[in-house]
Amino acid sequence: MNRKEKAQKIGTILNKLYPKTPIPLNHYSAYTLLVSVMLSAQTTDKKVNEVTPNLFKYADTPEAMSKLEIKTIQKLIQQIGLAPTKAKNLKKMALQLIEGKGVHADWNYLESLAGVGHKTASVVMSQWYGIPAFPIDTHIHRLASRWGLSKAKNVSMTEQDLKKVWPKKIWNKRHLQIIFFGREYCPARNHDLKNCLICSWTASKKRIREEMNI
Numbered sequence: 001m002n003r004k005e006k007a008q009k010i011g012t013i014l015n016k017l018y019p020k021t022p023i024p025l026n027h028y029s030a031y032t033l034l035v036s037v038m039l040s041a042q043t044t045d046k047k048v049n050e051v052t053p054n055l056f057k058y059a060d061t062p063e064a065m066s067k068l069e070i071k072t073i074q075k076l077i078q079q080i081g082l083a084p085t086k087a088k089n090l091k092k093m094a095l096q097l098i099e100g101k102g103v104h105a106d107w108n109y110l111e112s113l114a115g116v117g118h119k120t121a122s123v124v125m126s127q128w129y130g131i132p133a134f135p136i137d138t139h140i141h142r143l144a145s146r147w148g149l150s151k152a153k154n155v156s157m158t159e160q161d162l163k164k165v166w167p168k169k170i171w172n173k174r175h176l177q178i179i180f181f182g183r184e185y186c187p188a189r190n191h192d193l194k195n196c197l198i199c200s201w202t203a204s205k206k207r208i209r210e211e212m213n214i
């Protein structure tokens, strides 16, 4: 089975499991989504969703955020990982957004904001603006390798590989489906390769075992 055939079969499984792909991070504007995605680095979406209602009570616009002191922002987000760095970035990003007149669907602009990399920009592009993108985090990177869809050594090459095996119009949905699958089915250890819905027939067992050290 070649990569495209594998991808198609995986897509059928994912469509059956996850016909709907609700956006995991709670938000109600491009800015609140951008902030939530930025906060989600090295933290669960659940944790971010617990923290943002209170944060957005104080600052759900760049103008309001820019008026808060960094130490106040840090206090508001202290339950999540990397809070000191994220607080500094939120303040800086707010000032940049005021100067740039808000959040726009512009790759270069988004990626120039403090604390915003290509993955965060991709999430905002796809989930707020509906522009086809394929945000790749370490989990999707690993699954793409285990499923034999990519041999890439880094996330940007994995992104290119996954964009080739699925049509552009389903990238946004597929990205979320893979995340949901990983969260529900892929444990940190003890993978049952023989009975796994996907790994049982995709990548070579030898490769998966080597990668997972099992």
Ligand code: SF4
Pocket: 146, 185, 186, 187, 191, 192, 193, 196, 197, 198, 199, 200
């Ligand atoms: S074996 Fe199954 S559970 Fe483990 S990584 Fe592969 S898909 Fe996920």
